[in-house]
Amino acid sequence: MNIHHHHSIAIYFIPNHINQFIPLDLESSVGKLDLMGEAPVFFGDDLHAGVSNGFHLKLKEFESAIVVGNKTYAIGGFDDPTSNGVRFFDKSTGEWVVPIVLGTKPNAFKGHSMMLLDSDRILIIKHNSKSNDCAWFLEVDTRYVQEQKKKFGSGVVSWSKGVIGDAERPIVISGPSGVGKGTLINMLMKDFPTMFGFSVSHTTRAPREKEENGVHYHFTNRSVMEEEIKAGKFLEFASVHGNLYGTSIEAVEVVADAGKRCILDIDVQGARSVRASSLEAIFIFICPPSFEELEKRLRARGTETEELIQKRLNNAKAELEQGTSGGLFDHILVNDDLEACYERLKEILGLDGSTDATLKTTTEVFALPMEISLSKIDGKIIINSKNADQKTVLDLTSMKGGAPGRTRGLRMYPTGLRIDDDNDENT
Numbered sequence: 502m503n504i505h506h507h508h509s510i511a512i513y514f515i516p517n518h519i520n521q522f523i524p525l526d527l528e529s530s531v532g533k534l535d536l537m538g539e540a541p542v543f544f545g546d547d548l549h550a551g552v553s554n555g556f557h558l559k560l561k562e563f564e565s566a567i568v569v570g571n572k573t574y575a576i577g578g579f580d581d582p583t584s585n586g587v588r589f590f591d592k593s594t595g596e597w598v599v600p601i602v603l604g605t606k607p608n609a610f611k612g613h614s615m616m617l618l619d620s621d622r623i624l625i626i627k628h629n630s631k632s633n634d635c636a637w638f639l640e641v642d643t644r645y646v647q648e649q650k651k652k653f654g655s656g657v658v659s660w661s662k663g664v665i666g667d668a669e670r671p672i673v674i675s676g677p678s679g680v681g682k683g684t685l686i687n688m689l690m691k692d693f694p695t696m697f698g699f700s701v702s703h704t705t706r707a708p709r710e711k712e713e714n715g716v717h718y719h720f721t722n723r724s725v726m727e728e729e730i731k732a733g734k735f736l737e738f739a740s741v742h743g744n745l746y747g748t749s750i751e752a753v754e755v756v757a758d759a760g761k762r763c764i765l766d767i768d769v770q771g772a773r774s775v776r777a778s779s780l781e782a783i784f785i786f787i788c789p790p791s792f793e794e795l796e797k798r799l800r801a802r803g804t805e806t807e808e809l810i811q812k813r814l815n816n817a818k819a820e821l822e823q824g825t826s827g828g829l830f831d832h833i834l835v836n837d838d839l840e841a842c843y844e845r846l847k848e849i850l851g852l853d854g855s856t857d858a859t860l861k862t863t864t865e866v867f868a869l870p871m872e873i874s875l876s877k878i879d880g881k882i883i884i885n886s887k888n889a890d891q892k893t894v895l896d897l898t899s900m901k902g903g904a905p906g907r908t909r910g911l912r913m914y915p916t917g918l919r920i921d922d923d924n925d926e927n928t
């Protein structure tokens with residue numbers, strides 16, 4: 502993903518000590534900055550309806566502001582229970598807006614530096630943090646946020662944490678009930694425990710014997726789940742065999758945070774929703790060798806009543822039709838002989854015989870300086886220590902994913918290079 506330079510960016514570093522306040526690149530029309538009282542005050546001309554009224558952006562402690570088009574985002578202040586950590590001043594309406602904030606927000610932090618990337622997301626580097634929790638993105642106009650704006654209205658933003666290192670594309674596995682999805686996934690998780698993580702779905706169905714809450718599913722009830730869907734907590738959801746099932750954004754994030762590749766076991770409707778989202782997964786459909794064999798397996802499993810078996814078999818017909826036509830799935834596997842099907846699955850996932858089962862890209866965790874500023878050179882972000890001659894490179898050129906879920910593929914390493922101070926963007 503390229504990072505372009507935007508001439509209309511204003512970036513402010515607002516440290517704990519107000520008198521170190523450094524405004525930069527004020528080419529935008531938002532006016533001048535000043536310091537007043539406890540917190541910085543941001544003055545600008547309100548050109549709403551052609552009347553220059555003047556407005557004040559009074560920032561709270563640990564909040565800092567960044568201009569994106571005609572909006573000025575104030576970000577931070579996560580300690581304040583009355584704040585959700587993000588608000589923006591919309592210059593076209595002259596009003597403050599508290600947006601719907603999707604994704605998991607960062608834990609409270611005191612001080613950060615920001616930079617606008619591609620005019621659709623803000624990179625936030627937490628001060629005094631560790632490399633595995635320092636880079637966050639507030640998506641303000643990415644494809645995902647644009648989709649959510651259609652549902653919720655214009656005031657929507659989404660957090661996505663930056664994850665260092667390679668994490669492969671998530672895997673969506675679909676297929677009719679009883680075909681063997683769970684069996685194949687369990688084999689994969691057992692053979693490659695550090696490589697894959699299961700996305701634990703929510704469901705309103707009752708737990709089966711041996712099913713554990715939080716492990717196999719998050720068991721919930723319909724009204725709670727419907728509220729959470731309304732609040733935008735789900736990447737996808739569907740009514741399956743008379744119950745509500747869904748993948749929460751958090752379920753996918755938890756796996757990415759563990760540095761693992763996420764596996765989703767979801768139905769065809771869910772796969773379609775994920776395909777339409779920006780998750781960039783690989784889609785695999787599992788077929789039975791015959792309908793009779795599917796029925797046999799479902800009965801042999803013995804987890805459903807006769808009525809439910811009939812319902813699941815009935816739904817299987819449509820699922821098989823949808824799964825095998827229309828190009829929704831990248832791969833279609835027939836689960837006849839289990840071992841043969843498992844081998845094929847491993848092949849698709851690039852797990853040939855030479856793959857080390859315990860292999861995992863481990864990235865060394867290191868501490869960032871207490872106070873930092875950001876600059877950009879050759880498309881790479883430079884994190885400069887304010888008090889020591891220490892520079893760290895944040896390379897976003899292989900950046901993948903984003904909300905909903907984590908932003909993967911970041912690289913971070915210290916550099917001995919001297920970076921000139923006349924870069925085009927600073928904080």
Ligand SMILES: Nc1ncnc2c1ncn2[C@@H]1O[C@H](COP(=O)(O)OP(=O)(O)OP(=O)(O)O)[C@@H](O)[C@H]1O
Binds near residue numbers: 676802836
């Ligand atoms: N290739 C196979 N040959 C014979 N039996 C199989 C094969 N694969 C799986 N099974 C068996 O079929 C039954 C159903 O498998 P499983 O529970 O993995 O299906 P599933 O697709 O996950 O179903 P659901 O969608 O209902 O969760 C299990 O008892 C399992 O042991």
Ligand SMILES: Nc1nc2c(ncn2[C@@H]2O[C@H](COP(=O)(O)O)[C@@H](O)[C@H]2O)c(=O)[nH]1
Binds near residue numbers: 747
């Ligand atoms: N759309 C979604 N479908 C899901 C999800 N979790 C599971 N499923 C699918 O439901 C059926 C039935 O599952 P069971 O555990 O009751 O047998 C199966 O096809 C699963 O793939 C989800 O989060 N979203």
